[in-house]
Amino acid sequence: MQTINSTLTVAAIQYDIRWLDPQANFEQLTQLISEHFANHSAVDLLLLPETFTTGFCINRDDVQAPANGGQALAWLKNIAKQYNCVVAGSVLVSHNHKKVNRFYWAHANGQVDYYDKRHLFRLGNEQDHVEAGTARKIFTINGIKILPLVCYDLRFPVWSRNRQDYDLMVNVANWPAARRHIWDTLLKARAMENQSYVVGVNRVGTDGLNIAHSGGTSIIDFCGENLITAQDNQQQIIRAELDFSKLKQFKEKFPAFLDADDFSLAHCEQVSHHT
Template structure:
């Protein structure tokens, strides 16, 4: 099994200001590629272009991803890697919190957030996704999740169909302990690498975010970690042959319970 080089960007998302966020990200991405010649997967936080402004009618959404998807395609083409992150996309009379997965050739896949944040009334404005997706890079199977999904282990249970779980988020500082703990739990229980990508700074509603962007191995140990409360990029090369050997030596997955997802 091959290796995968991943980069995860942690930054302070400008509230409802797509131009400012695109500009910030372009500078950060350029700096990453000046230092690293090759990256396979570049990850951005949840709602990276606007912040988590579910109720705000001033936030423009389109049926086809609009300028957000156009920008993602530009970045993927320019840097020759998959670029992924979530944005709001119109869906009937609501919108979807859509995790776009964009290839350098312009091909697009996506996952719509399954679990909607009840405390923030996300379900009043956002439609629930129902399709479990797994993407593939170089034979490495990657399971995309968005923020609140992290709390629901049944939905994330590894059915031996992925080696890497990715969660992109706007996870508040007040519940940072939960973020750190559940990311480790998901890695250990699923015997998979896990990447959590979070933002920093206060959003337009005054909600503080401390970061916690991290790459974990399959036993929950950190491979690379961002500095708290500071914008930055985490880069890691993951060797999936190590995961394969670990699962051969400790095949706990063979004793997992059968279940059916609705």
């Protein structure tokens, strides 16, 4: 079992995404981040919701989705450099005559990693416009291994099963208020079954399809307990320092992972990034 003795400070931004208006979202986020860091210390990882520049507009062909990440990636890299941390959130990116829902990780040194959303939201016909990702990825920040997920991925425990290859799971979402109970429940379930810290980042407000979102952005420990949760229907940045020595001690006392079933994922590439 990996020895973990470090901490990681994580911040998550819950906000009302302006529909189809990237520039307004860049300006809004820049202000929220500036105000937060004027009163708080630095973080290692700053997380934004799914499709943070436009809202969940998968069927809009008139919305630009540059293959290179365009202005969205440039903005992420700039904020990462300015605040000396990893800044991460998902955007729609052109790919193979469709799009991918790409969860970018921009590092302060200019390096960029990404994970493409694997599970596409059938109820919203995401599969008609978006191509599913094929790689389950693990990113590393300061020695802490992190599994990135996007929204609907949360419903699929096999994809997120901890093979003792990560210490923290993060999920960024546009999860509707109508199914908020499921979001709250599954975040805790994933933390408990995988003996991992979990951060879930959701938006608030009503989008251009008249779908309401109430938030539920939370940082959860490996026992499924909320360390901090944003207020419902409010724009807010929450943060917590995660102590991975506590996770190590817990797993030594309760090593349920030793009794886990062996399995393999078909048609999936396993990728790790070390930073």
